[in-house]
Amino acid sequence: MQVAKHIIAVASGKGGVGKSTTAVNLALALSATGARVGLLDADIYGPSVALMLGVAEGTRPESSDGKTMSPVEAHGLASMSMAYLASDRTPMVWRGPMAGGALIQMLEQTRWGDLDYLIIDMPPGTGDIQLTLSQKATVSGAVIVTTPQDIALLDARKGIEMFRKVSVPVLGIIENMGLHTCSQCGHTESVFGLDGGQRIAAEYGVALLASLPLERTIREYTDAGTPIVIREPESAAGQAYMTAARALMRALGEQPAGDDFPTITISDD
Incomplete structure (x- = not known):
């Protein structure tokens, strides 16, 4: 069952790199181009999309x-999350196959409508949920979120290798928490390292979709x-997410709205 023209997994090799924040803002940036976008929170054990979208508890x-x-x-x-189906205080004490089954139910039993893109916020790591998705859905590709620091890059490599093994193309890397500019003095520094996202993108021959501050x-x-x-x-950070969305669309072979088109001139000469 194909629920969208493109299903895109937003993933990370480890937690704490801002994957869910990136998935939510990326989905909103795609929507801002005029596309019809859905967002599925596949983090069964720690759903956060509802909070990030401002959906009322209950x-x-x-x-x-x-x-x-x-x-x-x-x-x-259009969003779906385990947070809509269980209380915020109810832990999902489930084994992997049960979590995988919940993911497929949310994917297939939600009336998504006619979507251009379905963004799936994956749980961190390379476990059952990732394998279930790759086996049960036609995934157009994956976006790997990482920070520039070496330990995050190590886990990002594992994520890339995992998607390659299950024949899901990696569409690109989004580097999160890159440069920080002090709000008091304007000094800019790389807190977690420099150009880590660019290095891993070059290593695997994929695009660096954006570097987020x-x-x-x-x-x-x-x-x-x-x-x-x-x-x-219109802020620098907001525009960085828009840059990532347009780069993702191009990686999928789509033409983002607002991109420059060649000028065609007709003359009698």
Whole structure:
């Protein structure tokens, strides 16, 4: 069952690199181009998309037939998450096959509508959820999120190798938490290292889709349920996510709206 023209997994080899924040803002940036976008929170054990989208606690998807669910609309996105199906205080104490089954149910039993892109926020690591998705859905490709530091790059390599083994193309790398500019003095420094995303992209021959700054407002706005692409789309960070979205569209062979087209001149000469 194909629920969207393109299914894109946003993944990381380890936690703590800002993968979910990146997935949410990337989905919103794609939507800002005029595309129809869905967002599936595949982190069964630690769903966070509902909070990041500002969806009220206790929101539940509607079901008209008892078999399928309507996605929860937020900021123009069609979203689905385990957070909509269980209490925030209910831990998912499940073995891998149960978590994989929950993912497929959310994927296939949600009435997504006619989507251009379905962004799937994957759990960190290279486990059952990743394998289940690659086996059960036609995934157009994966985006790997990493920070520039060496330990994150080590785990990012594992993520890339895992997707290659299951024949899912890696569309590119997004480097998160790159340069930080001090809000007081304007000094810019690389807190977690320099050009790590560029190095791993070059190593594997894939695109560096964007390098995102280490900026407090990205975290603050996402925690408040109004991600920076919505709150401050013209900011440097907001534009960095837009750059990533357009680069992703090009990697998929799509022509982003607003890109320059060649000028065709007709003359009688």
